[in-house]
Amino acid sequence: MNETGLQLTGINKAYRRVRVLEDMELAVPEGQFVVLLGPSGCGKSTTLNIIGGLDSADAGDVYLDGKRITHLPPHKRDMGMVFQAYALYPHMTVLENMTFGMRIRRMARAQATRRAREIAELLEIEPLLKRKPAQLSGGQQQRVALGRALVRRPRVLLMDEPFSNLDAVLRVRMRSEIHRLHTRFETTTVFVTHDQEEALSLADQIALLSDGRIRQIASPTSVYDEPADLFVAKFVGLPQMNLIEGQLEGGTFRAGPLSVPVAASSDAPRNVVLGARPEALTLTDEPAGPQTLAGRLLVTETIGPELRFEIETEVGDVTIRRAVQGEPMSIGEGIRVRWPTDALHLFAQETGMRIPLEVGLRSS
Amino acid sequence: MQALSIYSLVGLILLWVLIPILYIVLASLQPEINLISIPLKIGFDDFGIGGYKDAFANDRLMDGLKNSAIVAGLATLIVLVVGLSAAYPLMRRTGRIRWWAIGMLATQTVPVITLVIPVFIVLRNLNLLDQLGALSLVYAAFLLPISILILRNFLADVPESLERAALIDGCTRFQAFRRVIMPIAAPGIAAVAIFVFINSWNEFLFALVLTGSNQTITVRLAELQGSVFEGLDIPALAAATVIAVIPVLFVVIALHRTILSGIIARGGTVRG
Numbered sequence: 147m148n149e150t151g152l153q154l155t156g157i158n159k160a161y162r163r164v165r166v167l168e169d170m171e172l173a174v175p176e177g178q179f180v181v182l183l184g185p186s187g188c189g190k191s192t193t194l195n196i197i198g199g200l201d202s203a204d205a206g207d208v209y210l211d212g213k214r215i216t217h218l219p220p221h222k223r224d225m226g227m228v229f230q231a232y233a234l235y236p237h238m239t240v241l242e243n244m245t246f247g248m249r250i251r252r253m254a255r256a257q258a259t260r261r262a263r264e265i266a267e268l269l270e271i272e273p274l275l276k277r278k279p280a281q282l283s284g285g286q287q288q289r290v291a292l293g294r295a296l297v298r299r300p301r302v303l304l305m306d307e308p309f310s311n312l313d314a315v316l317r318v319r320m321r322s323e324i325h326r327l328h329t330r331f332e333t334t335t336v337f338v339t340h341d342q343e344e345a346l347s348l349a350d351q352i353a354l355l356s357d358g359r360i361r362q363i364a365s366p367t368s369v370y371d372e373p374a375d376l377f378v379a380k381f382v383g384l385p386q387m388n389l390i391e392g393q394l395e396g397g398t399f400r401a402g403p404l405s406v407p408v409a410a411s412s413d414a415p416r417n418v419v420l421g422a423r424p425e426a427l428t429l430t431d432e433p434a435g436p437q438t439l440a441g442r443l444l445v446t447e448t449i450g451p452e453l454r455f456e457i458e459t460e461v462g463d464v465t466i467r468r469a470v471q472g473e474p475m476s477i478g479e480g481i482r483v484r485w486p487t488d489a490l491h492l493f494a495q496e497t498g499m500r501i502p503l504e505v506g507l508r509s510s
Numbered sequence: 511m512q513a514l515s516i517y518s519l520v521g522l523i524l525l526w527v528l529i530p531i532l533y534i535v536l537a538s539l540q541p542e543i544n545l546i547s548i549p550l551k552i553g554f555d556d557f558g559i560g561g562y563k564d565a566f567a568n569d570r571l572m573d574g575l576k577n578s579a580i581v582a583g584l585a586t587l588i589v590l591v592v593g594l595s596a597a598y599p600l601m602r603r604t605g606r607i608r609w610w611a612i613g614m615l616a617t618q619t620v621p622v623i624t625l626v627i628p629v630f631i632v633l634r635n636l637n638l639l640d641q642l643g644a645l646s647l648v649y650a651a652f653l654l655p656i657s658i659l660i661l662r663n664f665l666a667d668v669p670e671s672l673e674r675a676a677l678i679d680g681c682t683r684f685q686a687f688r689r690v691i692m693p694i695a696a697p698g699i700a701a702v703a704i705f706v707f708i709n710s711w712n713e714f715l716f717a718l719v720l721t722g723s724n725q726t727i728t729v730r731l732a733e734l735q736g737s738v739f740e741g742l743d744i745p746a747l748a749a750a751t752v753i754a755v756i757p758v759l760f761v762v763i764a765l766h767r768t769i770l771s772g773i774i775a776r777g778g779t780v781r782g
Contacts, residue, residue: 200674220677221685227678233671237693247679250689294679304678 150176150211151334152197152302157206159192159358166192167358170206174302174351177332183345184355185381190338193355194304197336199223210301226295226333227304230311232287234279240266240290241275247298265297268327285316289323296327305337309344321347342382346370354378372491376498379421379491385454385465387421391495392461394418399492402461405436406485409504410492418501421491424454424467430484439464439483443475457483531755538562538748545744561745562753571750574730577642579757581717581726582710584646589657589706590699592650597661598687602670614655622652623715630719640722648720649710657702664698665691700765707761711754727754 157170166189174180182190195201197208199220207216215223226247234243241262248258266272269289279287288308295303305324309317325348328335339345345352346366354361354369354377362374373379379387392401399406399420406420430438441459448454448470455466455475464483475481492501536552537545538561544551565571600610629648630639638644668691676686692699714728721729731754734747 198678200677219682220674221680221682225678227675229671229675231669231671233669233675235672235675235690235694237696246676246689250680250685294675298679 149173151178152336153209154193154197155207155209157193157196157203157208159189159196159201159203165358167196167203170358170360172353172360172363174334174336176334178350179328179335179337179348180351180353181337181339181345181349182353182355183339183342183349183381186340188355189358190340190355191306194227194306194336194338197302198225198227198304223302224298224300225302225304226298226300228291228295228306228308230307232279232291232311234287234290234294236279239276239278240271240282243279243290244275244294244297247294251298262293262297265293269293269323284311285320288312288316288320292324292327296331296333299331299333301334303333303335305335307339308337309339309341317344324348342384346382354381356381372500373421374500376419376493379493379500383423385424385467387423387491388427388464389419389421389493390461390464391417391419394492403434404439404461404485406490407487408490408492410501411504414492414501415494415496417495419493419495421493422485422489424465426486426489427464427466428468428484428486429455429466430482432482432484434482437485437487439485441481441483443477443479443481445477446475455481457481459483534748534751538745538752540745542743542745558745561743561747561749564743564746565749565753568734568746568750571727571730571734571753574725574727575753575757577721577724578711578726578728578754580642581646581649582707584643585649585653585710586703586706588646588650589653590703593654593657593661593702594665594692594699596654596658597665600658600662601665604666611659614659617655626715626719629716633720639720640724642721642724645717645720645724645726646710648716649706649713653706653709657706660702660705661695661698664695664702667698668694697769700768704762704765708758711758 152172152174154170154172157167157172159165159167170189170193172180172193182193184190192201196203199215199218199222203216207214209215210223234240235246238246241259244262244265245255245258248261249255263272263275266275269292271286271289271293274282274286274290279290282290288311291308295305308324309320312320321344324337328348337344337348346369349366351363352366352369353363354374356377362369362378364372364374369378369382373382373387376389379389390401390404392399392404394400394408394410394414394416397407397409399408399418401420408420410418432438434440439459439461441457441464443455444458444463445456446453451470453468453470457464457466466483490503492503493499494501539557539559540552541556541558541560544553544556603610633639633644633648636644672690672694673686676690677683681689711726712728713726714732717726717729718732725733727750731747731750734743734750
């Protein structure tokens with residue numbers, strides 16, 4: 147282990163008999179922003195606590211810059227952390243909150259104060275330095291918590307769902323703020339969230355977790371365009387990817403009246419799931435053909451410039467998303483959905499794993 | 511209207527509680543002749559501090575005051591140090607049945623009076639009779655179980671995330687306790703300190719049995735009262751009673767500030 151950055155190897159963790167993490171492997175290269183994404187209870191916060199030393203793994207090791215830190219107590223790890231509930235010290239002022247970590251490490255008061263002021267200026271919380279946390283709004287507390295974690299210039303920054311207590315507007319603002327700060331400080335960061343939008347917008351790499359296992363580690367675009375399995379395909383993307391179970395017969399996917407040519411290799415299994423993102427499907431006036439699916443309009447939603455249709459078909463409900471245009475359609479109207487030949491995803495029914503499609507038929 | 515009736519009720523209760531105290535304060539300022547005349551005469555025109563002069567001149571009473579301060583102070587210190595050390599590991603224990611809590615409460619069901627003679631024998635065999643330190647140890651022992659339970663609950667109210675934040679910030683476990691958990695739990699700790707101090711200060715039975723020469727103020731007061739046939743100095747007795755209450759009052763006022771400031775500082779953010 148000579149790489150710089152953070153590595154987890156073979157991490158296992160169970161609470162009583164419940165397995166929380168199973169053979170977790172994760173590498174966060176120096177300066178990268180890695181997001182742990184997953185539903186609640188998938189073990190992402192536990193992973194973060196193990197990295198920070200607040201929780202211990204049953205097996206496996208944590209390395210920082212090639213040095214094994216598995217058994218180091220948190221105060222010897224040099225990490226910063228932002229907590230979901232901010233966890234500001236209520237008996238200290240904002241300035242004291244920010245300098246506390248440096249003062250406990252015996253930095254001179256003047257120097258600690260100077261650093262805190264720098265960061266406070268950057269986060270636009272300078273006027274608040276003399277206040278107590280109780281006198282701050284949620285958004286301000288969030289900034290102070292961020293400042294407290296950054297001001298020590300930690301080797302690794304850990305963030306545990308830091309925005310989940312903020313309203314939608316603030317959340318988006320803080321997101322770009324974090325982005326800006328990361329570009330500036332390039333601190334190795336592990337960020338935990340269950341919000342895919344946060345993950346897709348912030349991450350260099352996304353690690354998708356479910357049931358204590360990592361399902362995929364990849365860039366946000368790869369996670370979206372090439373989900374490693376059905377779980378990832380369902381979890382990432384709003385509205386969800388359309389998934390239809392069917393059979394693969396000589397290079398053609400068949401499900402009821404639908405048949406779509408797919409370029410899967412010959413050793414692909416017979417029982418598969420075909421996936422298409424809502425934006426890959428189109429409505430068509432063409433007469434029924436093999437690549438179209440007749441259906442009845444169930445719901446339309448207009449979300450800003452975007453239109454969503456939910457269509458009931460013979461092989462299940464299908465969602466389409468496109469820009470607002472043309473005549474409005476009425477509920478119950480019979481319409482046809484056209485399936486593309488590219489931008490398709492194929493998964494094995496049995497294992498849920500992605501079946502690679504030949505280049506040219508894959509999306510972007 | 512409702513507020514009015516509540517306030518009058520509170521007023522009545524206050525009156526009920528305060529009248530004896532008021533009587534003692536007034537009596538301590540009267541010439542003795544007023545207090546033994548029939549009917550009882552309490553006049554505001556002949557206030558005097560003769561009672562206080564007599565009380566302060568009584569060296570044995572002053573000794574008792576000093577001894578009480580030592581014993582109550584020491585007992586408070588012991589309870590806080592031992593109690594916090596015991597409450598810390600219990601802080602995050604939240605099982606459905608808390609056996610440790612039940613065990614500690616069980617000790618409180620034993621009638622204290624049944625323990626007077628055993629404790630006397632133990633201290634006699636250890637040669638610790640008539641020692642202030644030993645008396646404060648006894649007080650601490652009796653007050654510890656309930657104090658630990660109260661302290662534990664106040665510590666448990668401090669959100670775990672604050673302790674975690676402190677650990678990440680670079681604190682050792684002890685530093686996190688000392689610099690973050692304790693200050694936030696200060697109101698509770700102050701309440702326990704008041705509780706232990708008042709109980710130790712006012713305790714009479716064990717002080718009477720376990721101390722001979724090093725008696726505390728409660729015992730001295732009783733002695734003063736016992737001298738009724740040798741000519742009771744009622745204003746002096748009343749003055750001594752007032753004097754005995756004042757230190758407790760100071761402790762309460764001093765720590766009351768901590769309790770209030772703690773409540774204000776919390777302001778709702780503590781329970782994240």
